[in-house]
């Protein structure tokens with residue numbers, strides 16, 4: 001079975017969620033052109049105002065929680081909530097990979113005028129958890145995905161905050177599933193539906209390396225507890241049209257700084273910049289699925305009419321696979337993995353339906369660009 005790449009954007013059908021039709025065009029490209037124009041944004045904006053009024057009427061200490069990372073979208077979410085006169089509690093899961101730029105941006109975000117909880121989990125627990133999920137699933141980001149959802153949900157329940165305002169739904173670009181009546185809600189059903197948690201809850205990871213008690217911070221409140229607390233958990237991107245250029249403008253006007261050295265991975269100097277471990281998470285998409293963060297960024301540029309597919313392919317040819325060597329070294333140091341152990345994991349998760357060994361190199365048949373940096377086939381396999 002070989003991989004097909006969308007003829008409109010650059011994504012392969014090996015990417016989870018991507019299907020390519022007989023016309024060679026993927027569902028994400030089709031969804032993009034079908035959906036956006038038919039949305040009643042004025043009506044949704046009014047619905048958001050009603051929700052905010054309802055939250056304020058509860059007269060809690062805070063009107064809403066805004067989960068923030070310190071990225072540009074966090075600035076936009078917080079600025080919008082403050083503009084609409086909400087009393088905001090910002091909540092962050094502190095990534096153990098946060099870097100100086102990430103800290104500085106977060107500090108400037110808090111200075112917009114919000115109270116803030118910077119929630120740190122015991123670094124030894126984070127390190128063991130990251131290592132375990134990387135070895136078992138090829139994803140070092142399972143702890144992150146658990147923590148970023150569980151922590152704000154739990155704080156909302158315990159502090160009786162009526163509303164959680166998330167950013168853009170990461171699945172909005174695919175248009176959602178027809179018939180979903182709760183596309184705006186991030187709740188237990190959403191977490192399950194989108195497989196964010198790889199089908200496993202936090203406590204399913206308990207065992208020899210991690211105790212149940214050590215995993216407490218990764219556990220969201222029970223569904224029943226969440227419902228009884230009457231917390232509403234919404235995506236702002238469902239209610240307000242999300243324009244990345246506009247959110248970047250608002251963020252920069254409020255003190256957000258781009259990465260002076262340029263993009264860390266992908267195409268943008270303003271995304272995936274605040275944590276040194278996120279690039280390692282994205283990196284595994286290359287052996288697993290045959291695409292990188294750059295492909296995701298370019299697909300958005302193409303769909304939004306800012307770039308042609310030929311220009312995108314030229315950029316892939318120029319930037320190559322962008323293996324984040326320095327971040328991989330940092331993450332390995334944090335998890336207690338050697339470089340050789342990491343390389344062995346890259347091979348463990350290399351999908352042989354995607355990759356073919358030829359002339360001592362792993363290549364992808366049908367890859368749309370002449371690549372100069374195909375990875376070498378490891379010695380023992382080549383032999």
Ligand SMILES: [Zn+2]
Pocket residue numbers: 006007008009010011025026027028029
């Ligand atoms: Zn496409």
